Amino acid sequence: TICVLVCLAVLAPPALSEQKAVGAAECTFRADPDAFLAGQARARQAANERAARLGKSPARSAAGGATPAALIPQRGFIDAEIFGKMAAQNVLSAPLAGDEEFLRRLMLDLTGRIPSPADIREFLADRSPDKRDRLIDRLTGSPEFVDKWTLWLGDLLQNTAVSTNVSRQIGGRNAFHNWIRGSIADNQPLWRMAYEAVTGDGMNFDNARGASNYAVGATTPAGPLQDTYDAMLYRSATAFLGISHYDCLLCHNGRGHLDAISLWGSRTTRLEAQRMAAFFSRTRMTRQGNQALDYYNSYTVTDVATGTYNLNTNYGNRPIRSAPAIQGRPLVNLTPEYLPTGAAPKHEYWRPAFAEFMLGDPMFARNMANRLWKQMFNLGLAEPMDALDPARMDPDNPPPAPWTLQATHPRLLERLARELRDGNFDLRAYLRLLAQSSAYQLSSRYEAEWKLDYVPLFARHYPRRLEGEEVHDAVVKATGVAAKHTVGFWPEPVEWAMQLPEPAEPRSNGAVLNFMNNFLRGNRDNQPRRQAGSILQQLSMMNDAFTVTRVKKAASPTLQAAARLASNQAVVEELFLLFLSHKPNDYERERAVAFLARAATPAARDTAIEDLAWVCMNKVDFLFSY
Numbered sequence: 001t002i003c004v005l006v007c008l009a010v011l012a013p014p015a016l017s018e019q020k021a022v023g024a025a026e027c028t029f030r031a032d033p034d035a036f037l038a039g040q041a042r043a044r045q046a047a048n049e050r051a052a053r054l055g056k057s058p059a060r061s062a063a064g065g066a067t068p069a070a071l072i073p074q075r076g077f078i079d080a081e082i083f084g085k086m087a088a089q090n091v092l093s094a095p096l097a098g099d100e101e102f103l104r105r106l107m108l109d110l111t112g113r114i115p116s117p118a119d120i121r122e123f124l125a126d127r128s129p130d131k132r133d134r135l136i137d138r139l140t141g142s143p144e145f146v147d148k149w150t151l152w153l154g155d156l157l158q159n160t161a162v163s164t165n166v167s168r169q170i171g172g173r174n175a176f177h178n179w180i181r182g183s184i185a186d187n188q189p190l191w192r193m194a195y196e197a198v199t200g201d202g203m204n205f206d207n208a209r210g211a212s213n214y215a216v217g218a219t220t221p222a223g224p225l226q227d228t229y230d231a232m233l234y235r236s237a238t239a240f241l242g243i244s245h246y247d248c249l250l251c252h253n254g255r256g257h258l259d260a261i262s263l264w265g266s267r268t269t270r271l272e273a274q275r276m277a278a279f280f281s282r283t284r285m286t287r288q289g290n291q292a293l294d295y296y297n298s299y300t301v302t303d304v305a306t307g308t309y310n311l312n313t314n315y316g317n318r319p320i321r322s323a324p325a326i327q328g329r330p331l332v333n334l335t336p337e338y339l340p341t342g343a344a345p346k347h348e349y350w351r352p353a354f355a356e357f358m359l360g361d362p363m364f365a366r367n368m369a370n371r372l373w374k375q376m377f378n379l380g381l382a383e384p385m386d387a388l389d390p391a392r393m394d395p396d397n398p399p400p401a402p403w404t405l406q407a408t409h410p411r412l413l414e415r416l417a418r419e420l421r422d423g424n425f426d427l428r429a430y431l432r433l434l435a436q437s438s439a440y441q442l443s444s445r446y447e448a449e450w451k452l453d454y455v456p457l458f459a460r461h462y463p464r465r466l467e468g469e470e471v472h473d474a475v476v477k478a479t480g481v482a483a484k485h486t487v488g489f490w491p492e493p494v495e496w497a498m499q500l501p502e503p504a505e506p507r508s509n510g511a512v513l514n515f516m517n518n519f520l521r522g523n524r525d526n527q528p529r530r531q532a533g534s535i536l537q538q539l540s541m542m543n544d545a546f547t548v549t550r551v552k553k554a555a556s557p558t559l560q561a562a563a564r565l566a567s568n569q570a571v572v573e574e575l576f577l578l579f580l581s582h583k584p585n586d587y588e589r590e591r592a593v594a595f596l597a598r599a600a601t602p603a604a605r606d607t608a609i610e611d612l613a614w615v616c617m618n619k620v621d622f623l624f625s626y
Helices: 039-055 077-088 099-111 117-125 131-140 143-157 169-185 190-199 212-216 225-241 270-280 350-360 362-377 410-422 427-436 452-457 468-479 510-517 535-543 545-551 557-563 568-580 586-597 602-617
Strands: 283-287 299-303
Touching (some): 039 452, 099 117, 099 143, 117 568, 131 143, 131 427, 143 169, 169 190, 169 212, 190 362, 212 283, 225 283, 225 350, 225 362, 270 350, 299 350, 350 362, 362 410, 468 510, 468 557, 468 568, 468 602, 510 545, 545 602, 568 586, 568 602
Antiparallel strands (some): 283 299
């Protein structure tokens, strides 16, 4: 979205920037500076609160209590950095996660699905020392991995049928989804996906041209074409470089406005940002308005050989664009220059040149390495993820005081970026590297005094609440009651929510859509996904038809199988494995077995099994990956 509301009043000298000032009433920074200044602190506080909520759960096993960091097995450079910093600060580490905790976490992180009782028993019975590595390999090669990471990339690229500024239509949304899914399934490198997204052309309903929908998403109505060029830059820089500050810089110079947020931004001018946006000034999007044609309301994206970014606008979504005087002459027609190198296109088509320069920018590898780290560790090495500061990333070139390096472990982020780049931006290989580390495999339990100051050290694993799609699929898998959701123009219904093309689905089932949206799926437009909890979520789990109808024995194959077990102890273990992915502890087993034993008839026992399944589904463990 255009962030004219995030822009600040212009303080640049008139010779460099003459434009309408943006007042406090229009500026979300001035209205709520803390929303920008405290992003890192909020991310750490959120991780700390989730850890506190799950840390008291008695059932999760770990191999002992908190331990000196030097005693944790180190499996590579990730562990050397993480545990080395912990040891240097005399902070104890959580122990390694037990097998049940690790299995559930890994399956949710890589596939978005919980394990079955058979998965758990097989993994616990395996005594081979490499079983965790083999599990990682199996999951990264699974069809469910494609589902999970198609959803992730769809979020990053903001694939929707309808958003605030533009409608791709169902046809465009589906084509974009198919391109994303095909790229993940074929293990295309992340750099190729980024390049194709930025340069995609053709008719956006065409599956072969699905990447063109990324450009369509930048369409900005109610203003001149320059607004759309700006949006193309802002969206690309945010997604692929982690630099959202272009949205502000395209309204005003950074000096006097971004000084407390970004060292790089404080040094950057509006003119430099507009020269970056000029890379998109030869891109054209034509909407098909003939209702008689099959592709009505489609867009065709093309590039032309002429055109510039003109500083001659006095209306639209951003302050006026007026030509600055350079050596006494007005500069009206801007041509592209890439920050920070000053590189210019060598051919007449400028969008591919931007993509090439972007992929060679160190911020591309840093951003992707950091985003994927956060997906696995639930806290970025550098936060906020979309507000990276290029001037505070390089540990060999630190910023002047009072600025500090942005990442908690600057050399680790640099090494991860290099590993990702040297590995040709292979998504599966990079996730495998993260998952194999002891740092990732730490327990979320911490049997020692815990302080907020420890959060940046990654001294424990930080839990996360399941996404709405994962909650849906966990209920479906645990109960064995399939879901069938139709999606516009798809030939077959969808059983797993992780396979849906966007958070606005399933449009065919408003009740299930509302259930999942209670878990804050966002809309890939102006509402991001959020990890916050709510009373509504708890009420939905307890009372929604989607959940309560599935914990009825008559409907659930898994409860029917559990009811056939002769021993109440066996029933209790099966239900805990189905819903919570771990065996009950002694206290839970004693209480649950006694509850089932009170049933005097087979019918009463069935009801008691249903009630116990409902209780398991409403334990806090069910809603979290820990």
